[in-house]
Structures are given as structure tokens and as C-alpha cells.
Amino acid sequence: MNKEAQKRTPFADALEEYCQQQMVPFHTPGHKLGTGAPCREQALFGTALRQDLGLMYALDDLFQPEGPLREAMELAADAYGAGRTFFSVNGTTACIEAMILAVCGPGDTVLIPREAHRSVLSGLILSGAMPAYMESRYAGREEVSLGPDPASLQAAIAAHGEAKAVLFTYPTYDGLAGRLAEMVQIAHQHGLIVLVDEAHGAHLAFHEDLPADALACGADCVAQSTHKLTGSLTQTSMLHCRKGFPYTERVAAAMALVQSTSPHYWFLASLDLARQQMALEGRELEEKALFLARQARKQLNALSGISCFGGEMTRYEAVESLDETKLTIDFSGLGLTGREAERLLRTAHIEVELTAGHHVLALVTFGDTEKSIQTLLEGCRTIACTHETVERKDTAEPPLPQPRVVMAPREAWYAEKEAMARPLCAGQICAETITFYPPGIPVVAAGEVLTGEVLAYIDQKLNEGYVTNGAADSSLDTIQVVRKG
Ligand SMILES: Cc1ncc(COP(=O)(O)O)c(C=O)c1O
Incomplete structure (x- = not known):
């Protein structure tokens, strides 16, 4: 990385200079720098409306960058070690859709983890590609998915020799980093293109104690939510192509397909500034985040009935390392579900990232302070002091049924659907995705057969009181199925 060049913020500078010129606008947006905006x-x-600009050819064009935006994206590529980097104003969602669209056409097979983010499904619907699933490992004690391991990748390759690409989610939401470098090597040996959803990894490249980033692991194309764990505005992400990736021009074209033609220039400027911040100060900033998270983890583990996993997760074969800035706080020793803990924390003005099973996920970033961490610890301490400890039971997760994909997600999307009473669904093609938490891995997805095994799994989960996510009828009395011709 060229540290001297990384001091530059070409697009943010250009935007600032343009605003200082106080041009009289005869262009969009219609509120004309705030004058016509609703009260x-x-x-x-407030005055932020004066800088509400987008689609200004005077500045640069996101889809045909030739000036400061082009330089800003080149600096981002240099900072992340990419061959080429694209800015996204539609989050990692657009980046994932674009990378699938760029490399897969109708009927192509792409290997994906079972718990892939919904944007992967959107990419499959848009491209017409077929998913083939890699089995994901699951940690019953911690109630978290670990993702696929090299053996599950090998098995998927053996079953789908026709596959064109493989997509990994790396690291998981909980910060668990799989054996990506090894899996990339296996995939490349079999001629597969490697796409990585690194939504939770824009900070990884900047500290040696964090898991290795996906580009460093040899991935071909990597989507990162810059906004999630570094300093850019919500909705902003980057898509990186490795040096020499032959699909780079198709990726550029696909990014234009899935994004607005009126990108907000704040979003683009904030990506420029966040890149500069990480390039110049990333290591110290991540050192701070790691320090705060390590302190918090230690103190959480000292509270009775509460636990927060750490480096010991590498005892699982599928896990290579952990992003320690993620705090998965488990309340099972107090007999509380994640949802209940979330509600209790909210009464203490603490909002967490997500809940599942018996835990909540709290993200620690360099935006945190000793004070914010103390607030979190105090909230957890209050819960620990006001609840009896109970004997902790490991969740015995029933094995997930084998998926039987018979229809491309795109075909299922366009198909006529009907709501069918669950007991009548055996043999029908599912037209929606049904997931229980835990394990947070879909039991069935659109385009797959509702086999007897799938229905028995659903019955068991419902009998045990688990709630589903993603289904049109959350009681699952009925399931959306593809209407037969
Ligand atoms: C694993 C994963 N991939 C992709 C996304 C989509 O990212 P974005 O919100 O930047 O569109 C998310 C969002 O939570 C995610 O968790």
C-alpha cells in the first residue's frame, strides 16, 4: 500500500470544493438544496440538505468514472490489495448480486453455504443460476453455525462437478472465520471461481490479530460492507476483484445493473474517507476495538450465568480463527433466550445487533469507548444479578434434512404460488425459505422439495416451541408452494 498516496481523499475533496462554489442548481434533487424540502x-x-447532491457529471460518474471517483476507487483497491475496487451505494446486497450476475448465467451451478445471506438468493433469482449446497457445521453448545469446512466443500464438488463458482460467507456474523485459504485452494484446483461475502470483514486487513481477509486468502471477488464495521455511511460497501480476475469488466457492468443511476454523493465521499481512515490509522483503530472487546469478554465471562466465547472456538474443525471484536453473549445459564435478553438490555438503553437461540450479538468497533463498554457490562451485570442461574443444557440440534433442489430460484420466483396446509405439503415444491433460530440455517428454500424429512423436522421444531423466520405464514399452518400446472 502506498501510504503517501493514501493520505489523499480525491472524491471527498471534489465534493467539498463543488459545494463551496455555491452553484445555482437547475438539476435534481427537486428540493433545490433544501429550499423546497418539507419543513x-x-x-x-438542516444545512446537510445543501450538500444533497448526486448524478453530477461535473463531479464524476459512478459507472464510468474518469476523475476523482476513479482515483478514489483506485486508492481503495490499493488499500485492500485488490486489482480493482467498485463502490456500492446499495450495500453489500448489490455487490453480492453483481458478483453472481457477473460470473453465472441461467442454469450455471454455484456452490453456496446453506445459511447464505438473502442477497445470495436475490443474485440467484436475477441470474437464473442454480444453488448446490455445501453442508454447514454447527456448534450445538454455542448455538452458532460454523459454515462449511474443507470436507463439506470437497463433498459438494464431488456431487456437482458441473459447478462454475463457489460462494463463501466469511467470517460469519458471529466473527467465526473458516479455513478459507485452504478452501480457496481446493476450489481453484477444481476450476471454480471463488466469490466471498465478506460483509462483516471490511476491517480485517488492518490488524494481524484479526482473521486474514478474503483477498489475502486468494479469493477472486469479495463483497464488503464498509459501513458495518468501519467508518462509512450506512448503505455503503465495496466490491473488490483480485488482480487479474478475468471477470472484472463483467463485474463493472453488473454493478451498473444493480445500482441507482442517482447515487448519493455523500455515500461515495464517505467511502473515500473511510478508506483513508483505515489506510492511515486502521491498525491503531483496530487495536483499540480489540482491546475494548477483550476487556469486555473477560468481564462478561466473570458474570454468573453469562458466557461469551473466544479463541477456544478454534477447537471446531471448521473454525480457523475468531474476530474477537464480536461479542456473542450467551444467557442460557440464566435460562433466558436471546430475545428475552435483548428486551432486558433494551430497558437499559442497550441495542444489540441480533439475537438467536440463547444469545445476543454485540459488535465492538473503534467507535466504542470505555464508557459504552461499561454500559453494556452494567446491563449484563444487572440481568445476572436479577436472575437465578440454571443448569445449562446443550442444544441437541436435529440434523438438517438434505436439500433436494428441483427448480432454479428464478423459476420458483416467477412460478404461480399457493398457500397449502402443512400436512398436505409432502412432495410439493416449496416457494419460500423457512428458517428456525437456532440453527439459523434454512430447513428448506424456494425451489426445493418439501420431503417427508423436511416436514418432520418442521414438526419437531414447532413442537419444541421454536419460531420460524422468512415464511409468509409464521405459524406454518400453511406453506407457500409452487402451484402445479
Ligand atoms: C452475511 C451478510 N451478507 C450480506 C449482507 C448485506 O449487506 P448490506 O446490508 O451491506 O447490503 C449482510 C447484512 O446484514 C450480511 O449479514
């Missing part, structure tokens, strides 16, 4: 919008956003 409440003016009160809420």
Missing part, C-alpha cells in the same frame, strides 16, 4: 425534513436534516 420537517428541513428541521431534521
